[in-house]
Amino acid sequence: MAAKEYILIVEDEIIVAEDIQKILKDYGYLVPKIISTGEETIQYVKKNQPDLILMDIMLRTQLNGIEVAKEISNLNIPIIYITAYSDSDFIKQAKLTEPFGYLLKPFRERELMATIEMALYKHKMDKMLKESENKFRTLVETTKESICVVDEDENITFSNNASAEIFGCPVSELVGQNLNDFVTDEEFKKILSQTGQRKNNKSSRYEVEITRKNGVKRIISINASPKFTQGLYKGAFGIFNDITEEKQKQHQLKEAKDNYQRIFENIQDVYCEIDFDGILYEISPSVEAMSSYIREELIGKSINDIYFDCNEKDTFLSKITKEGLVTDYYLKLKDKDGSTMLCSVNAKLVRNDKTGTIKIIGSLRNITDRKESEVAIHNSEERYKRLFESSIDAIMMLDHKGIFEYNNATLKLFNVSDKKELLNQSISDVSPLKQPNGESSQLAANRHLEKAYKDGYNKFEWVLKKKNGDLFTAEIWLTAFSLNNKDVIQATIRDLSFKKKTLEKLQKTHDEVKEKINQRTNELIKTNEFLQKQINDKIHVEDALQRKTLQQELLLKTARYINSSLDVIEVLRRIATEVMDLLNSYGCTIYLLAEDSKTLLPQIVIDPVYKKEIMSTPLDIETSFTGKAVKAKESLMFNDAVQNTNGYQIPGTTEEENERIIAAPFVAEGKVLGAICLNRIGPYFTREDLALADTFANYAATAIKNAQTYQKLQHEIEERNLAEKAHRESEKRYKDLQTNVPVGIFRATPEGKLLAANPALFEMFGYESEEDFITIPTPQLYFRSKDRIMLMEELRSKSEIYDFEVQLLKKNGEIFWCSLSIKTIPNEKGEWIYQDGMITDISERKLSELTHNVLYNIGNAVNSTKDLQEFFKTIHHELAKIIRTKNFYIALYDKSSNLITSPYYVDQFNKKTPPQQELGQGLTA
Numbered sequence: 070m071a072a073k074e075y076i077l078i079v080e081d082e083i084i085v086a087e088d089i090q091k092i093l094k095d096y097g098y099l100v101p102k103i104i105s106t107g108e109e110t111i112q113y114v115k116k117n118q119p120d121l122i123l124m125d126i127m128l129r130t131q132l133n134g135i136e137v138a139k140e141i142s143n144l145n146i147p148i149i150y151i152t153a154y155s156d157s158d159f160i161k162q163a164k165l166t167e168p169f170g171y172l173l174k175p176f177r178e179r180e181l182m183a184t185i186e187m188a189l190y191k192h193k194m195d196k197m198l199k200e201s202e203n204k205f206r207t208l209v210e211t212t213k214e215s216i217c218v219v220d221e222d223e224n225i226t227f228s229n230n231a232s233a234e235i236f237g238c239p240v241s242e243l244v245g246q247n248l249n250d251f252v253t254d255e256e257f258k259k260i261l262s263q264t265g266q267r268k269n270n271k272s273s274r275y276e277v278e279i280t281r282k283n284g285v286k287r288i289i290s291i292n293a294s295p296k297f298t299q300g301l302y303k304g305a306f307g308i309f310n311d312i313t314e315e316k317q318k319q320h321q322l323k324e325a326k327d328n329y330q331r332i333f334e335n336i337q338d339v340y341c342e343i344d345f346d347g348i349l350y351e352i353s354p355s356v357e358a359m360s361s362y363i364r365e366e367l368i369g370k371s372i373n374d375i376y377f378d379c380n381e382k383d384t385f386l387s388k389i390t391k392e393g394l395v396t397d398y399y400l401k402l403k404d405k406d407g408s409t410m411l412c413s414v415n416a417k418l419v420r421n422d423k424t425g426t427i428k429i430i431g432s433l434r435n436i437t438d439r440k441e442s443e444v445a446i447h448n449s450e451e452r453y454k455r456l457f458e459s460s461i462d463a464i465m466m467l468d469h470k471g472i473f474e475y476n477n478a479t480l481k482l483f484n485v486s487d488k489k490e491l492l493n494q495s496i497s498d499v500s501p502l503k504q505p506n507g508e509s510s511q512l513a514a515n516r517h518l519e520k521a522y523k524d525g526y527n528k529f530e531w532v533l534k535k536k537n538g539d540l541f542t543a544e545i546w547l548t549a550f551s552l553n554n555k556d557v558i559q560a561t562i563r564d565l566s567f568k569k570k571t572l573e574k575l576q577k578t579h580d581e582v583k584e585k586i587n588q589r590t591n592e593l594i595k596t597n598e599f600l601q602k603q604i605n606d607k608i609h610v611e612d613a614l615q616r617k618t619l620q621q622e623l624l625l626k627t628a629r630y631i632n633s634s635l636d637v638i639e640v641l642r643r644i645a646t647e648v649m650d651l652l653n654s655y656g657c658t659i660y661l662l663a664e665d666s667k668t669l670l671p672q673i674v675i676d677p678v679y680k681k682e683i684m685s686t687p688l689d690i691e692t693s694f695t696g697k698a699v700k701a702k703e704s705l706m707f708n709d710a711v712q713n714t715n716g717y718q719i720p721g722t723t724e725e726e727n728e729r730i731i732a733a734p735f736v737a738e739g740k741v742l743g744a745i746c747l748n749r750i751g752p753y754f755t756r757e758d759l760a761l762a763d764t765f766a767n768y769a770a771t772a773i774k775n776a777q778t779y780q781k782l783q784h785e786i787e788e789r790n791l792a793e794k795a796h797r798e799s800e801k802r803y804k805d806l807q808t809n810v811p812v813g814i815f816r817a818t819p820e821g822k823l824l825a826a827n828p829a830l831f832e833m834f835g836y837e838s839e840e841d842f843i844t845i846p847t848p849q850l851y852f853r854s855k856d857r858i859m860l861m862e863e864l865r866s867k868s869e870i871y872d873f874e875v876q877l878l879k880k881n882g883e884i885f886w887c888s889l890s891i892k893t894i895p896n897e898k899g900e901w902i903y904q905d906g907m908i909t910d911i912s913e914r915k916l917s918e919l920t921h922n923v924l925y926n927i928g929n930a931v932n933s934t935k936d937l938q939e940f941f942k943t944i945h946h947e948l949a950k951i952i953r954t955k956n957f958y959i960a961l962y963d964k965s966s967n968l969i970t971s972p973y974y975v976d977q978f979n980k981k982t983p984p985q986q987e988l989g990q991g992l993t994a
Contacts, residue, residue, distance in 0.1 A: 073097045074120035074189060077113070079137070080151065081105040081129050085174070089123060092178050093185075107132030114141050121189060123172075126152040126163060138166040147192040149184055151176075215289075215309035221302055223248040223260065235289060235311050237281030251279040255863075267295035268302045272929045274922055276312065288313045294929075323914070339433040344426070347372045347382070359435040361405035377401035377409055385414075389429065393418050402433075411437045463562040467518075468555060471495045482543075482564060484536045496545075496560065501534050521547035521558055533562070541566060585771070637776035641673050641769055648747065648765045649675060652731070652758050656748035658683055659769070660695060662741055669695055669744060676748075679722040686719050695746045698732035702741060704763040705732050708753045729754050733766035737774040745769060813908035819893075819901045821847035821861075833910060835880035852876035852884050860889065864904070868893045874911065886915035916951070923947045941973035962988065 076098050080086035086103045093100045102117075104110045107130045114122065126134040138148050147169040160171070169188035172181060215232035219225055224247050233240045236251060249257045256277045263273040272294045280286050293307040339359055342351040352367050367375075376382050381400060389395050394417040402410045416431025457464060463479040465472050471493040483499060485491060491499070496518075497511040504513055521527040527547040534540055546561040645657040656676040660669035669688040674680045690696030694713075698705040707713050707730040729749040735742040745766055747754075813830030817823050823843035831842035834850065851857040856875045864870055869892040877887050891906035926947050934940040945957050958974040967988050974982045 073099065075099040075101070075117075076121045076123060076185070077110075077117075077119040078103045079105070079107075079110045079122060079124040079128070079134065081125060085151075089181065092181060096182060098185075106130040107134070107137040110137050111140050114144065114146065118144060118146065120146070121169075121185065121192070122146055122148045123151055123185075124148055126150050127154065135163055135166055138163075138168070142166060145196075147188045149188050215311070217307050217309060218296075218304060219248065219307065220304040223264065226304065232309055235281075235287065235309055236279065237283055237285070251281070252277055253280075263291075263293065264305070267293060267305050270295055270297070270933075272926065272933070274925050287311055288316050337434070339435075341431060341433065343372055343429045345428065356433075359433070360410060366405075375402050375404075377403045389416060389418060395431075399436075400433075409437075410435050411440065463564075465491075465560040465562070466552075467495070467558045467560060471498075479562070482535075482562065483533075484539075490536075496531070499533055501532060501540060504532055517545075517547060518558060521549045522556060525549050530565070637772055638672065640772040640776075644765050644769050644772075645673050645675055645745070648745070648762060651761055652747055652749070652754070653752075654747040654749050658695075658746045659743065660688060660746070661743040661773070662690075662699065663687070667691070669693070669699065672743070679719070682722055683719055694730050695732040695744045699734045699741050699744050702734055702736055704734070704759050704766065706730070706754045706759055707732070725750055727751055731759060731762045733759075733762040735766050735770035735773060737770040742770055742773045742777075815906050815908070817847065817904050817906070819904060821857075823847060824903070830908060833879075833908065834877075835883075850877050852878050860891075864891055864893065874915070877908075885910060885912040887911060920951055923950055938973065945973070945975065958983075 073096075076093055078086050078089055078093075078100060080089070080103065083103070083105070086105075090100045090103060102113065104113060105128070107128050110122075110124070111132075124134040124137065128134055128137075132140075134150060134152075148166070149170040149172060150163055150168050151172045151174065152163075153174040163171070169191055170184040172184055215235045216227075216229045217225055217232045218227035225244055228236075228240050228243045230240060233243050236243055248260055252260065256279075259275065259277055263275050266273045272292070274290070274292045276288060276290050278286055278288050288311075290310045290312045291307050292310075293305045295305055296303045337355060337358075338353075339356045340351075340353040341349060341356075343349055349367050349370050349372055352364055354364050356367060357363055373379065373382055378401060385395070385398065385400065388398070396415050398414040398416070400412050400414050402412050404410050413434045413436050414431060416429050418427055419430055420427050458476050460476060460478055463482040464476045465479055466474040472491050472495070473493070475491060479491065480486065480488070483491065495511075495514060497514040500510040500514065502510060504510055517527055517529055517531075525548070529545055531543055531545050532540055533543050542565045544563045544565055548559045548561075549556065550559070551557070641659045645659055648654070649657045656679075657673075658671055658676070659673040661672050662668075663670050667690055669690060671684050671686065671688075674683045676683055688695055690699050694705075694707050694710065710728040710730045711724050711726060727750055729752070731747040731754050732744055734744045745762065747762060811829050813833050814827045815823060815830055816825045823845070826839050826842050828839070831837075831839055834842060836842040836845075848854060848857055853876065860870065860873055860875065863873070869890075871890045873889040873891075875887060875889060876884050878884060888909045888911045889906060891904050893901045894903035894905055896902045927944055930940055930943040930947075934943060941959050944959070948957070956976050956978075958971050958976070960969050960971050962969050968985045969988060970985050971983050
C-alpha cells in the first residue's frame with residue numbers, strides 16, 4: 070500500500086487533537102506530530118513542510134491560527150481551519166488566507182475525511198494548474214511563435230515577446246492597442262469578416278498585411294480560435310507568423326516557375342535533351358515554328374535520323390566528348406519534308422551523379438533565314454547611312470547632354486570643318502542670344518525640346534548662327550524617340566534661304582514658260598492678223614477664216630490655262646476636249662511615254678464606246694500609229710487607217726471604214742514626253758488640222774515639263790522625310806513587341822469601356838479576337854458586381870491599385886481568380902481620361918490556399934466538434950468550397966452485421982434517407 074499524505078494537527082485541545090489523529094491514522098494518513106502553539110507551528114512547518122495542516126483558529130497563544138496561516142502562506146501548504154465559532158466577521162478574516170476548507174466543532178468523522186480529501190484533491194489540482202500555467206507562460210514567453218489574445222472588439226489583451234517583435238513595439242505598448250491601428254481599412258474589413266466566422270464558433274486561418282510602428286509593411290498569417298464565456302463570444306486566441314519572406318520566396322518561386330514555363334513554351338530557340346545514344350526524350354514546342362515537325366513526332370526519335378550528313382554526327386560527338394561544351398556550332402539538319410536547315414547549336418554534356426548516365430542538353434537555332442536577313446540588314450543600314458550623309462538637310466542627333474551625331478550637311482550649313490566642333494553643344498549654342506521676338510534662345514530652345522519629348526514631335530522656325538557669325542532663318546523638325554534605352558531627339562534643319570532660292574527658281578521657270586507662251590501667242594496673233602488680211606482679200610473663204618479666228622481664240626484660252634495650272638492631268642484633259650472640238654474629232658487619247666521609252670501609257674481617253682478598252686491597252690511605239698509619230702518626233706496623218714500598214718487596231722475596238730487618225734508627239738527640249746491621237750470618221754484631216762494638233766501637242770509638252778519640274782521638287786522633299794519614316798517604322802516594331810507580352814494588358818475609359826486589349830488578355834477570357842472582347846461591358850466580366858464597385862472607389866481615391874485580387878468570369882461562364890493592377894492616366898488638366906491595367910491569372914494559387922484552409926478547418930473540427938451530426942455538416946460545408954457537393958452523403962460500415970448505414974444524407978432530388986443495406990448492394994458498397 071502506497072504511503073499517504075503527511076498531515077499536521079495544530080490544536081490546543083489535546084483530546085480533540087488525539088481523536089483527530091486516531092481517525093486519520095485509521096485512514097492511512099501520516100500524523101506524527103500534534104502542535105498546540107502558533108510559534109512552534111511556524112518553525113515546524115518551515116522545516117518539515119507537511120502535505121496538509123488541520124489548524125484551530127483560536128489558539129491560546131500569542132499567535133492565532135489565522136496569523137500563523139499568513140506567516141506560512143508562501144509555502145503553498147493547504148490549510149483546513151477548525152473552529153467552534155461561526156461569526157461572519159471572523160470567517161471573513163479567515164477567508165483572506167485562502168484556506169482549503171472549514172470544520173465547525175463538533176464535526177463528524179465523515180465530514181472530517183470528506184473535507185480533507187477535497188482539500189488534498191483541490192490542492193493537487195491547483196498545483197498542477199499552476200505548474201501547467203507556468204509551463205504555458207514559459208512556453209508562450211520563449212516560443213518563437215507570435216501569440217496574441219484579443220477581445221470581442223479586436224483590442225489586444227495579451228501578447229508575448231515574439232508577437233511584440235512582429236508588430237515592432239514592446240509588449241507594454243502593444244497590449245491595449247486595437248488591430249485596426251496596424252492595418253488599412255481594407256485589411257481590417259478582412260479581419261472583421263473572419264471575426265464573424267469565429268462568432269459562429271469556427272476557427273479561421275487567413276493572411277493580412279500590417280504596418281509596423283516604423284512604417285515597414287509585413288505580411289502575417291493568423292491562426293485564430295474563438296473564446297466563449299457562458300455561451301457569449303469574448304474574443305479570440307491567435308497565433309501570428311511573419312510570412313513576408315515566405316511570400317516573397319513563393320512569389321519568386323512562382324515567377325521562376327512561370328518564367329521557366331514561358332521560356333520553355335515560348336523560347337524561339339529549340340531546347341532539347343538527348344541521351345548519349347542519340348534518342349530525343351525532351352524538346353521544346355518551338356521546334357514546330359522552326360521546322361515541319363510537331364513536338365510529339367520527335368520525342369523518342371533518334372537524332373541520327375535528322376542529320377543531313379551522317380558524317381557530321383561523329384564529328385559533333387567527338388568535339389563535345391573532348392571539350393564537354395560546344396557553342397555556335399553549325400550543323401546541317403534535315404526537315405520533315407527533306408529540306409535543309411542550317412542550325413547554330415549550343416550544347417554540353419551533363420552527368421547524373423546518382424546513375425552515372427550521360428546526356429546532352431542544348432539549344433538549336435535555325436539560322437537559314439538569319440544568314441539571308443543579315444545581308445538585308447547590312448544593306449538597310451548602309452542605305453540609312455547613305456541617306457543620313459547624303460541628305461541635303463542638316464540632321465543632328467541630341468540627348469540631354471547636347472549634340473552627339475550629325476551629318477555632313479550640318480557641317481556645310483554652319484560652315485564648320487572640324488567633325489568634332491559641334492559635339493555636346495545645344496541648339497542655343499549655335500543660335501544668337503535672342504530670337505527675333507526678344508525671347509532668350511536658351512529658354513526658347515529648352516521649351517521646344519521639352520515639347521518634342523512630351524508630344525514626340527515639334528516643328529518651328531528658328532534663327533541660327535553660322536561659325537562666321539552670319540545669321541540665317543531655318544525650319545526645324547524635332548522628333549523624339551528611344552535609342553538604346555535612352556531618350557533622344559532628331560533635329561532636321563532646313564535653311565529657308567534654300568527654299569526661297571527654289572521658289573525663285575520655280576518662278577523663273579514659270580516666267581520663262583510664260584514668256585515662251587506669250588511669244589508663241591504673239592506669233593499666233595501675227596498669224597491671225599495675216600489670215601484676217603487674207604479674209605479681207607478673199608471673201609469666198611470668209612467662213613474658213615471665221616473658223617480660224619475661233620481656233621486662235623481657243624489657242625489663246627488654252628495657253629492662258631496652261632500658264633495658270635500645274636495639274637498636268639487636268640491640263641491634258643482640257644487640251645483633249647478643246648482639240649476635239651476644233652478638229653471635229655469623235656475620239657481623242659493622250660499617252661505618256663513610259664520609262665522604257667518603248668511603250669505609250671494611256672492617260673486621258675475620250676471615246677463614247679471604247680473608253681475602257683483603250684484605257685487598258687498600252688501602245689508599242691514600233692507597231693502603232695501614235696508610236697510612228699513618237700519615233701519621228703513630228704505630227705503625222707493617217708487618212709486611210711484601215712488600209713494603212715503603219716499601225717494596228719486597238720484590241721476590243723472595231724475597224725471603221727473611212728477612219729482618219731492624227732498623231733502628234735509631245736516634244737520638250739528634244740525629248741519626247743508623250744503623244745495625242747485624234748480619230749475622225751469621214752472627212753480627211755488637212756495640213757491645217759495637223760498644224761493645230763501640233764500646236765496643242767506643244768502646249769501639252771509645256772504643261773508636262775512644268776509638272777515634272779514641280780514633281781522633282783516634291784520628290785526632293787519626300788526624300789528628306791525618309792528618316793522620319795524610318796523612325797515611325799521603329800515605333801511600330803515597338804508596339805508589335807507589346808502585343809506579345811504574356812500578361813493581360815488593357816486600356817479603358819474611366820467609365821470602364823474597353824478601348825484596347827492585347828492577345829494574352831482576350832485569350833485569358835476565352836475570346837478569339839480583340840474586337841469581340843472589347844465590346845463586352847466590363848461589369849459583365851466580374852463575378853460579383855460589388856467587387857468592381859469597391860475597385861473603382863479605391864481607384865478614384867488612390868489613382869493606382871496594385872495586386873487587387875478578384876474573381877472574374879470567362880466567356881464560357883467559368884469563374885477564375887485574377888490579380889489586377891491599374892493606373893489612371895490624366896490629361897494636361899489632370900482629368901482622368903484613361904485607365905491602363907495589367908491582369909494576371911492567380912487561380913492556381915487561390916485554389917491551393919482554399920484547399921489548405923478547408924483541410925485545416927476539417928482537422929480543427931475533429932478536435933472541437935463533439936456532436937457527430939455537426940461534424941458531418943462541417944465536412945459537407947467545407948468540401949463545398951472546393952468541389953460541387955449538392956448530392957452528399959457519408960456511409961458507415963458495420964463489419965459484424967455486414968450492413969451499411971447513412972447517418973448523413975443530402976440529395977437535391979431524393980430527400981428520403983436510404984435504408985440500411987448489405988455490403989455490395991449500393992454504389993458505396
